[in-house]
Amino acid sequence: QQQVKQSPQSLIVQKGGIPIINCAYENTAFDYFPWYQQFPGKGPALLIAIRPDVSEKKEGRFTISFNKSAKQFSLHIMDSQPGDSATYFCAATLRGSTLGRLYFGRGTQLTVWP
Amino acid sequence: EPEVTQTPSHQVTQMGQEVILRCVPISNHLYFYWYRQILGQKVEFLVSFYNNEISEKSEIFDDQFSVERPDGSNFTLKIRSTKLEDSAMYFCASSTNRGSTDTQYFGPGTRLTVL
Helix, strand or coil: CCEEEEEECCCEEECHHHHCEEEECCCEEEEEEEEEECCCCCCEEEEEEEECCEEEEEEEEEEEEECCCCCEEEEEEECCCHHHHHEEEEEEECCCCCCCCCCCCCCEEEECCC | CCEEEEEEEEECCCCCCEEEEECCCCCCEEEEEEEEECCCCCCEEEEEEEECEEEEEEECCCEEEECCCCCCCCEEEEEEECHHHHHHEEEEEEEECCCCCCCCCCCCEEEEECC
């Protein structure tokens, strides 16, 4: 029940396209949903995060859409660029978690062609 | 910009050997974590550490694993007797504050290969 399911595993889009990565969870005790971006040879880095009391959050070209009733959330990348090619992980933490243990999805490898 | 650093970047060891993976968290951070990622699988939590104590550990973190903050800058993960299935990328992370919403900053990882 502590799983976060992520799809697709890989995604290829043309420059300017809008890749969408989807995640779903079962445990309603999750109350914070960060997305991490990882480039080859680097560790995951926080990209954007959302709490379940809002349905959408935008930061630059990155948008999270959140559907609390469906227990689903997704990352949209507007006007995608080759530099966005990376692995994206959705994650979640539990309400009241003292040190914020992250539960990760399996990751999506995004390739943006020029 | 401050970063979490990890050494070595790649460690190859024989099954049954002890390994120590080293991390230098960001200097003003107080909360430390280890995660691992087996090739092709998701990143999994191992342990969190604060004030020289383990705060939480996962079912993966059995008696073969231990963590230590031997001085004011390093944070180590020791695997006493490595198994083939310990082959993975190990990530260290740190954060300034506790809590479910505080940002964890990850190091670049150590790739452990157990032969």
